[in-house]
Amino acid sequence: MNLYIPENSPFLTTDTRKSRWAIPYTFECLNARIDILLGKNEGVVRGKTILDVGSHMGTFAYAAHRMGAGFVHGIDTEANMIEKGLKLFKQEDVPLSGYRLETADVFEFLESAAENSFDTVFCFGMLYYTAEPYRLLKLMRRVARETVLLDTFTAGYAAVQGKDAAVVFPNIKDETLELPLMIVSLTQPEKKDYRIPESFDYRGKDLSMITLPTEALFEIWFQSLDLPFTLLDWSDHTTRPCTFRDLATPAQKKESHWADVYASGIRVAYRLSTAN
Numbered sequence: 001m002n003l004y005i006p007e008n009s010p011f012l013t014t015d016t017r018k019s020r021w022a023i024p025y026t027f028e029c030l031n032a033r034i035d036i037l038l039g040k041n042e043g044v045v046r047g048k049t050i051l052d053v054g055s056h057m058g059t060f061a062y063a064a065h066r067m068g069a070g071f072v073h074g075i076d077t078e079a080n081m082i083e084k085g086l087k088l089f090k091q092e093d094v095p096l097s098g099y100r101l102e103t104a105d106v107f108e109f110l111e112s113a114a115e116n117s118f119d120t121v122f123c124f125g126m127l128y129y130t131a132e133p134y135r136l137l138k139l140m141r142r143v144a145r146e147t148v149l150l151d152t153f154t155a156g157y158a159a160v161q162g163k164d165a166a167v168v169f170p171n172i173k174d175e176t177l178e179l180p181l182m183i184v185s186l187t188q189p190e191k192k193d194y195r196i197p198e199s200f201d202y203r204g205k206d207l208s209m210i211t212l213p214t215e216a217l218f219e220i221w222f223q224s225l226d227l228p229f230t231l232l233d234w235s236d237h238t239t240r241p242c243t244f245r246d247l248a249t250p251a252q253k254k255e256s257h258w259a260d261v262y263a264s265g266i267r268v269a270y271r272l273s274t275a276n
C-alpha cells in the first residue's frame with residue numbers, strides 16, 4: 001500500500017481521534033482509508049480541483065494535495081479545526097496557490113457555489129451529521145463537475161452506537177436493513193474537537209440528529225439523482241466477515257478491527273459520477 005501521510009506528520013501526531021471506535025486516526029487506518037477513498041480513485045484526484053466538505057483540519061485535502069490535486073478547498077463549521085488546518089498546511093509548506101481552508105456551513109457554501117465549480121467533492125464522515133442527507137447529495141451533485149466521493153455510516157450503525165442503540169439493536173432484523181429506510185439517531189453535539197452545528201433541546205438534553213440511510217435507500221437516491229455509483233471495495237483491509245451483531249458490546253468493539261465497520265456494512269463508501 002502507498003504511504004500517503006507519514007507516521008511523523010503533524011496530521012497524525014496531533015490528531016486527537018487516535019484511539020476512538022469506529023474510525024481511529026492511526027497511521028495504518030488513515031493510510032488504508034486514504035488508499036481506498038483516494039488512491040484507488042487517483043484519476044478523480046490528480047490534477048483536479050477538489051472541495052472537501054466537513055474537512056475537519058483538512059487531512060484528506062492534504063492527502064489529495066500530496067497526490068497531485070490541482071487545488072483543494074476544505075470547508076468546516078468548526079473554526080478551530082480550520083485554524084489548525086491552516087497552521088499545518090503552512091508548516092508543511094503547501095504553496096498558498098494550492099489550497100483554501102474556510103469556516104463555512106456546507107449548505108450555505110454549496111447553495112452559493114456555482115454549478116460545476118469543482119471537479120470532485122469529498123464528503124467523508126459528514127453526511128450523517130445533517131438532517132437532510134438527500135438535499136446534501138443533490139447540492140453536491142450540482143457543484144461537482146465529475147465526481148462525488150462519499151464515506152458514511154448506514155442504518156446498522158444505529159444498532160451499535162448512539163443514544164438509542166440498546167433499543168434499536170433487538171428491533172432490527174437482517175431483512176430490515178435491506179429495506180429503503182433511514183434511521184434517525186440522537187447524539188451529543190459536543191465532540192472532542194468539534195461541535196455539530198445544529199442541536200436542540202430533547203427531553204431536557206442538548207442533542208443533535210444523525211441520519212442513517214440503508215444501502216437500499218442510498219441506491220434509490222442515487223438513481224433518482226442520476227448518479228451512477230460504484231461501491232468502494234474494502235477487501236484489501238477487512239480481516240473477517242461480520243455484521244452489526246458482531247460490533248454491539250463494548251467487548252466486541254474492543255476486539256474489533258477498524259475495517260469491521262466496512263465489512264459489516266455499517267459504513268459504506270461510494271464513488272458517484274456526476275458527469276452525465
Ligand SMILES: C[S@@+](CC[C@H](N)C(=O)[O-])C[C@H]1O[C@@H](n2cnc3c(N)ncnc32)[C@H](O)[C@@H]1O
Binds near residue numbers: 053078126195
Ligand atoms: C467526523 S468529522 C469528519 C472529518 C473529516 N472529513 C474526516 O473524514 O476525517 C465531521 C466533520 O464535519 C463537520 N461538520 C458537521 N456539520 C457540518 C456542516 N453542516 N457544515 C460543514 N461542516 C460540518 C464537523 O465540524 C467535523 O469536523
